[in-house]
Amino acid sequence: MANFKAFFLPLTLSFLFASLVSATFYQTISPDQLHAGEKLTHIRFYFHELITNDKPSLIIIDPPKIMSNAPLPFGSMVVIEDPLTIGPDVESKKVGKAQGFYLSATQRAGLDLEIVMGMTLTFFEGEFNGSTLSVLGRNEIILPVRELPIIGGTGAFRFARGFVLARSVKVDYHKGDATVEYNVYVYHYSSSTTSPSHQLFNHGLNFMTDPILSKI
Secondary structure (H helix, E strand, C coil): CHHHHHHHHHHHHHHHHHHHHHCCCCCCCCHHHHCCCCEEEEEEEEEEECCCCCCCCEEECCCCCCCCCCCCCCCCEEEEEEEEECCCCCCCCEEEEEEEEEEECCCCCCCCCEEEEEEEEEECCHHHCCCEEEEEEEEECCCCEEEEEEEEEEHHHCCCEEEEEEEEEEECCCCCCEEEEEEEEEEECCCCCCCHHHHCCCCHHHHCCCCCHHHC
16 A cells, blocks of 8 residues: 555656646636626816925925926936816815826926826726726826826726826926816726626636646
């Protein structure tokens, strides 16, 4: 019996190891499994950058050590947590917040600012409460309207794609305070995080076909 175990155990381990080596860690999934059609949603809100109040919504991490007459010299990095409101007044109903960063990406002096923004828009209200959109792109502040791409999202905005149109409502280029109207156009699937299309992805093992990998 002992000899049998001594022979069988290494053989079993070899089989398991060979199976793990040959198993794939990815699988193609049909979009039909979402059981939901893609839809286009328009969201409008106001983005507020607050510097001169008691609790600034941004901070400059490490100002570049160069002489410049630009309010945000080339290479500056800023971290933000800006409120999003339903109206242009900062005291209007808060519907979310923008968290992220931006970098000053132009060497031109003066007020002709160009920044690269990366941020997450988190919503607190209504159908999209708890859901987020991710935005990453170039923002040339001096233009009346700027376009930034939406590169993804969470919750109701899983598989999100689209764009943001940002229009300055009020800007103080020297102090830094700003109010910007955001019009968001986003393609996404079901807006309910409890819908079958969302529950389908809550456990990645649902898509593992290899019987050994699915038990790890």
